[in-house]
Amino acid sequence: MLATLAVMLATLADPGIAWDEGITIRRSQRIGEWFAEVIHPHHLPSRADAFRPGVIVDRSKPNDLSASYWPFIWVLEGHPPYYAVLVHLGWQVSHRWLEPLSAYRFGPALLFSMTTGIVFLSLARWYD
Secondary structure: OHHHHHHHHHHOOOOOOOOOHHHHHHHHHHHHHHHHHHHOOOOOOOOHHHHOHHHHOOOOOOOOOOOOOOOOOOOOOOOOOHHHHHHHHHHHHHOOOOOHHHHHHHHHHHHHHHHHHHHHHHHHHHOO
């Protein structure tokens, strides 16, 4: 797992940005803004307002990523939120010591490294 993570960290910035990576990054930013509003409302009158349907998802603007705090399902290709949450959490952990694109890729890289470690340990036990 640590070897995989080391390789992933060393190569995070190598490939250019993928066609839908910018959309995922913007979605992760909107999720971060929504969580910030839930914790300390700045743009909304109260925490409860963050849970109103028109605030979370604005279906009247389906392709506008800025129209909703939770731009999923009705927007563009309709990816579920798990991946953008993972991207945002990874960015929160790493943005102080990684360059921006690498910081957004850190969460998925960490998940991939943990998954390969679990698969390796499982196979090692299976064939030991």
